[in-house]
Amino acid sequence: MKKIFILFCFVFVNLSFSQKKQDLILKSPNGKIEIKILVNDKISWTISHEKDLILTPSEMSVTLDENVILGKDPVVLNSKKESVDNSFESPFYKKKSIQNKYNQLTLNFKNDFSIEYRAFDDGVAYRFIIKKKKDITVKNEEVILNFDSDYNTLMPYVRDLRNPKDPYISSFESHYENKKISEFAKDTLAFLPFLIDYKNHKKAVFLEANVEDYPGLFVTNNKSKSGFESRFSKYPVKETNGGFNNLNKLITERADYLVKTKGTRNFPWRIIVISENDAELANNDMVQKLSEPSKIKDISWIKPGKVAWDWWNDWNIYNVDFKAGINTQTYKYYIDFASKNKVEYVVLDEGWSVETDIMKHNPNVDLEALIAYAKERNVGIILWSSWMALNENIEGIFENYSKLGIKGFKVDFIDRDDAKMVNSVYTIAEKAAKYKLLLDFHGMYKPTGIQKTYPNILNFEGVxxxxxxxxxxxxxxxxxxxxxxxxxxMAGPMDxxxxxxxxxxxxEFKPSNSNPVSQGTRCHQLALYTIFEAPLQMMADSPTAYMKEQESTDFIAKIPTTxxxxxxxxxxxxxxxxxxxxxxxxxxxxxxxxxxxxxxxxxxxxxxxxxxxxxxxxxxxxxxxxxxxxxxxxxxxxxxxxxxxxxxxxxxxxxxxxx
Incomplete structure (x- = not known):
């Protein structure tokens, strides 16, 4: 009886210890950044950089079906610390290899989940890991960002009228609004990445990575106005055609959950990149470090390069003896220009096909003749497609056009990042790789690392x-x-x-459709070819304009894209x-x-x-x-x-x- 009583006391003490308030510390390799994790009735973290608070206690949790909240009354079973210092090759990127050095703390909790924290010298990240045998329904994820002062922010708000009743339908094209945290526009959403401006020249950029089978993260103001809290688009249940030129799928009904997914999986990374001077932010690899490695074994067929583009310049060529427009003669002119200036590709934007059925060609465009003409001149052809038209028959479309000799697709009007659309983007990438096709995702949410996993994706808009x-x-x-x-x-390439x-x-700037003009100088435009990352980089003006400015064209043509x-x-x-x-x-x-x-x-x-x-x-x-x-x-x-x-x-x- 005495032995049983002693055993009971031992178990009770251990259970009490595992459930009482715990503080755990993780520091960056250089010691400047510290993560303090508090496990009490909830899980929160605090981030500091030297003596400056980057994040005050901020909660994290995941809510599953049947109101199971992973992070409420948590019980730590065990923890593991490790240090990693390695490097990996990074093809089609802004550098050949990336140094990957961090300290990691993994907390394993009762109820089949873990949280993995990483501290780098330039930032921090965490993600949930679920280890359940059966599939799960994710109802919500709580991502809280609290601050100790009313700092200035650079925030890209959702400002899109494509579907005003649904703020999660967005082109993800917004200028940054410079406002204090407390001035966040009420009842609105902002998307990632965004920036917080601290004192002492320090800044932080908030990102996410490895978003797969999951929706993208938005933020809104929290009730205390001292920070932000997460919002996610619910899973689409019913959709209808709509939007610009009827090229979008508008959502008419959403479920009450984010995604139904595997019970054993990694969740997306929640990232804060911290800088002591602004230049550091312009050369950061955090998303690349935290994304899954390539699923394409042979990448030798993937060829980055520049693209002669037709749409921005409104097919406006002149001093020719044919009517310029969406026709075979005009595209031969673009191909001749590309060949002469060693531009690797020409894109045929909207109009080359029936927009709702890209297996049906515009009769004025002899696609097979253009492919043969381009091949003779060492130029590849890329085709534009709306996501909706492509999604009708991804396999058949890719198989058909790869056999014809097309090198890739520019996929437009995605305009969502709910879990259903994210899964579609992964499916398109996988199918495109199968048929050795490049991808440029236009009308797209910001990249979250899929470009590392599927390196045939060379570019994204979201800008x-x-x-x-x-x-x-x-x-x-x-x-x-x-x-x-x-x-x-910082999130990835920009189209x-x-x-x-x-x-x-x-x-002097004035809007123009057929003779468009840029704001700023010629040298501003030339410099963008080095500054802006884009393994598939467009040349937006017309061949006629470039030939009139051959000195500038020669300079652009010499700049690589990786x-x-x-x-x-x-x-x-x-x-x-x-x-x-x-x-x-x-x-x-x-x-x-x-x-x-x-x-x-x-x-x-x-x-x-x-x-x-x-x-x-x-x-x-x-x-x-x-x-x-x-x-x-x-x-x-x-x-x-x-x-x-x-x-x-x-x-x-x-x-x-x-x-």
Whole structure:
């Protein structure tokens, strides 16, 4: 009897210990970042960077069917700490390999779930891991972000009228609104990534990665106005055709859950990237580190490159003896231009087919003749399709067009990131890889790492790119251009579609459909080809415009779309950025500014010591403040000790090729 009593006391003490309040600490390898995890009646974490609080106690939980809340009254069964320091190759990216160094703490809880926390030198992340034998229904995930002060934010709100009754239908194209946390627009949503501006020059960007069989994360203001809380789109039950040109699926009924999914699985990563200076944000690999490795064994057929694009310039070519438009002769002209300038692809945007049935061709476009014509000239053809038309017969469409010799698809009007659409994106990627087809996801939510898992996906929109310039005179484009390298680009490549040869100052800019113009200088546009990450990079202007500006065209054509090394030289969010990237032994450099003219210093210490380099430089002309097309081209000799000052005009830029 005495032995039984002692055993009972031992069990009771252990159970009491496992359920009482616990604080666990995880630090980054360099010791600057600390995660403090509190396990009490709920699970929360606090993040600090040196003496600065990044996140005050913020709860996390997952609600399953039958009101099972993983994170309510949690019981820690055991924990495991480990340190990882390795590297991996990163094809079709801004650098050849990525160093992956972090400390990890895994907490295993009663009720078949774990939470994995990672602390890197440049940020933190966590994810839930479920280990149940049967399938589960996820009703909600609680992601809370609390702050100790009313900091400024750069927040992309959902501002889309495609379906005003459903805020989760969105093109994910928004400028950033600079507001305090407490000023978050009531009863609205914002999508990721977004930025918090702390004191002491520190900033944090909030992202997610490895979103598979799960909806994307939105945020809204919490009741205390001291932070944000998560929102997710519920699973679609009923859909109908609608939206722009009837090319979207609008949701008429949603379920009361997020997703029905496997009972044993990893949830998406919730990420906070922390910087001590802004330039660090312009060269960050966190999403790449936290995404699943490639599922494509042979990637030798995947060829990044530049694309001659038809839509932005409204098929506007001239000085020809045929009527320009969506027809065979016009596309042969685009192919000839691409071939002459060593541009790898031509895209046939909307109009080449019946938009609702892309197996039916526009009779004015002889697709097979164009494929043969392009092949003779070493140019690949990429076809545009709405998601809805492609989704009717993914396998059949891909099989048919791969046999014809098409190299890839630009898939448009996705406009959602609920679990059903996310699964569709993965299915499209898998099927495209099967038929060795490249993908450019346009009208798309921000990338969350699938580009690493399926590297045949070379680009994503989810950005308010140059195409919007045609009709938005009130948008501050240079400001936006100087903001997205620090926020949106951190999530992955951007189908921004640069390359305007008609350029305008702030006072001279006017919207135009057939002769579209960019805000800012010519050199601003040239610099974007180095600054903006896009393994499949568009040349948005018309062949006629490029041939009139052959010197600029030659420069663009020489810039690759993937790189072996990236160095963020300098920058300040929303003001300016300077980035240099290396491919083999050649460096490419781009710098841009907002509407404020400024002087910047380029320090060439990134070059190999003891060697001389030749720099081809395009800088803003002395009259670029009045005529934005004005530029100066020069060739000079530089080395690792060289430091040069350049004046960037209002909305200006600087572009170099150094070899």
């Amino acid at each position: 308010k790119g140059l195409e919007n310039n045609k009709w938005t005179p009130n948008d501050d484009v240079p400001l936006y251009d100087c903001t997205i390298p620090f926020i949106r680009m 921004y579609t640069p390359g305007a040869m008609r350029n305008a100052t702030k006072t 790189f072996d090394e990236t160095v963020a030289l300098d920058g300040e969010v929303g003001k300016f950025v300077a980035i240099t990237r290396r491919k083999a032994n050649i460096w490419y450099l781009g710098a841009i500014t907002n509407w404020d003219s400024r002087e910047i210093t380029i320090d060439f210490s990134f070059l190999e010591k003891g060697k001389k380099f030749q720099a081809e430089i395009f800088s803003d002309g002395i009259n670029a403040d009045k005529s934005a097309v004005d530029y100066k081209r020069e060739i000079i000799t530089v080395d690792s000790t060289t430091k040069l000052k350049y004046r960037l005009a209002s909305g200006g830029g600087l572009a170099m090729i150094i070899k």
